[in-house]
Amino acid sequence: xxxxNNTDPGxxxxxxxxxxxxxxxxxxxxxxxxxxxxxxxxxxMMFIAEKCMHSGAKCIGHIKCHIRxxxxxxxxxxxxxxxxxxxxxxxxxxxxxxxxxxxSIIQGIKEDAVQSATLDGLHEVAEGRGVAVVKEKEHSxxxxxxxxxSKQEYIKQLEKQLSEDE
Amino acid sequence: MKxxxxxxxxxxxxxxxxxxxxxxxASDNERKIALVVNEIGEIPVDGKIMEESGMQVKDIGGGCxxxxxxxxxxxxxxxxxxxxxxxxxxxxxTGVAVPHQVKLAARMGGRDAKISLGxxxxxxxxxxxxxxxxxxxLGQLVTTQLxxxxxxxxxxVDAVEEGAIGDSAERIRKYNSKADIVNLSSFKDLGxxxxxxxxxxxxx
Numbered sequence: 329x330x331x332x333n334n335t336d337p338g339x340x341x342x343x344x345x346x347x348x349x350x351x352x353x354x355x356x357x358x359x360x361x362x363x364x365x366x367x368x369x370x371x372x373m374m375f376i377a378e379k380c381m382h383s384g385a386k387c388i389g390h391i392k393c394h395i396r397x398x399x400x401x402x403x404x405x406x407x408x409x410x411x412x413x414x415x416x417x418x419x420x421x422x423x424x425x426x427x428x429x430x431x432s433i434i435q436g437i438k439e440d441a442v443q444s445a446t447l448d449g450l451h452e453v454a455e456g457r458g459v460a461v462v463k464e465k466e467h468s469x470x471x472x473x474x475x476x477x478s479k480q481e482y483i484k485q486l487e488k489q490l491s492e493d494e
Numbered sequence: 495m496k497x498x499x500x501x502x503x504x505x506x507x508x509x510x511x512x513x514x515x516x517x518x519x520a521s522d523n524e525r526k527i528a529l530v531v532n533e534i535g536e537i538p539v540d541g542k543i544m545e546e547s548g549m550q551v552k553d554i555g556g557g558c559x560x561x562x563x564x565x566x567x568x569x570x571x572x573x574x575x576x577x578x579x580x581x582x583x584x585x586x587x588t589g590v591a592v593p594h595q596v597k598l599a600a601r602m603g604g605r606d607a608k609i610s611l612g613x614x615x616x617x618x619x620x621x622x623x624x625x626x627x628x629x630x631x632l633g634q635l636v637t638t639q640l641x642x643x644x645x646x647x648x649x650x651v652d653a654v655e656e657g658a659i660g661d662s663a664e665r666i667r668k669y670n671s672k673a674d675i676v677n678l679s680s681f682k683d684l685g686x687x688x689x690x691x692x693x694x695x696x697x698x
Contacts, residue, residue: 343631345590389504407505
């Protein structure tokens with residue numbers, strides 16, 4: 329990806345919008361099926377939205393997550409506490425490991441507050457359901473990801489990205 | 495290579511619509527379609543969702559293509575023209591991008607590629623008109639997006655009553671009296687064919 333930037337402030341910063349993204353590997357000894365993963369993802373989205381609003385946010389732009397596993401992909405998102413959560417995708421079999429990327433775009437609070445809400449949502453919801461956050465990394469993970477790769481190969485790619493800079 | 499942007503505030507349904515629209519445009523195998531997606535959340539979640547659909551997708555991260563990374567956007571268009579030669583490029587800017595600035599950035603790509611500009615289609619979320627337009631800071635941004643639109647799609651019409659759609663249309667008309675207004679439901683496949691025809695027939 330071309331990452332050339334100039335130094336002009338973004339249109340969104342002029343409107344008090346901040347974004348934060350994080351990727352993580354989650355694991356549980358007992359395999360997780362579609363219903364479990366979807367419910368966890370939706371709970372995370374709502375947790376983050378509520379925490380941002382409690383922190384003084386004026387508006388939830390969107391909070392989205394994308395979960396890759398060897399059994400398939402699940403996505404979840406919300407555009408606000410009052411709008412509920414929405415989820416699509418399914419797993420064709422239960423899995424013990426999953427890779428999640430979360431994006432939170434919020435108006436009215438600073439990035440560190442968005443970061444705090446996002447990370448709290450990731451950890452508290454996952455750990456509350458007996459799922460361990462094994463590795464996490466900000467602003468990475470999907471950038472060089474090849475979705476055409478085999479399932480074994482994609483896990484290698486994800487593991488490599490999450491291990492960088494350790 | 496015709497460049498069409500699908501703009502609109504965060505959460506208005508741009509990604510879902512873009513996936514459906516690209517399938518309609520590509521359905522008769524007569525047109526090559528490429529997608530350019532820009533996100534400010536650092537991790538390009540939407541781009542990966544689109545990539546899984548089998549489309550040619552370019553992610554642009556690190557800022558907004560209407561301002562911070564406009565030159566990257568222009569270069570991406572040039573690269574697409576040279577390497578893939580699509581008939582249509584559908585661009586999803588960030589939900590806080592300004593459509594006329596995206597057009598300016600796209601024109602920069604025209605220096606080294608033969609491009610034309612399609613319509614700026616701006617989605618307006620029927621489920622939260624007051625929330626969008628009455629916000630003190632973001633309200634100005636949303637109204638700017640509406641003013642810049644060539645076509646306005648009232649999105650998620652399946653999720654509201656008929657009266658609410660009319661209310662959204664009335665609010666929209668205060669800011670843009672010229673744009674065509676189309677009712678859109680990506681889940682119910684409503685309005686997608688009409689918007690695809692607009693894009694195909696659009697002349698600068």
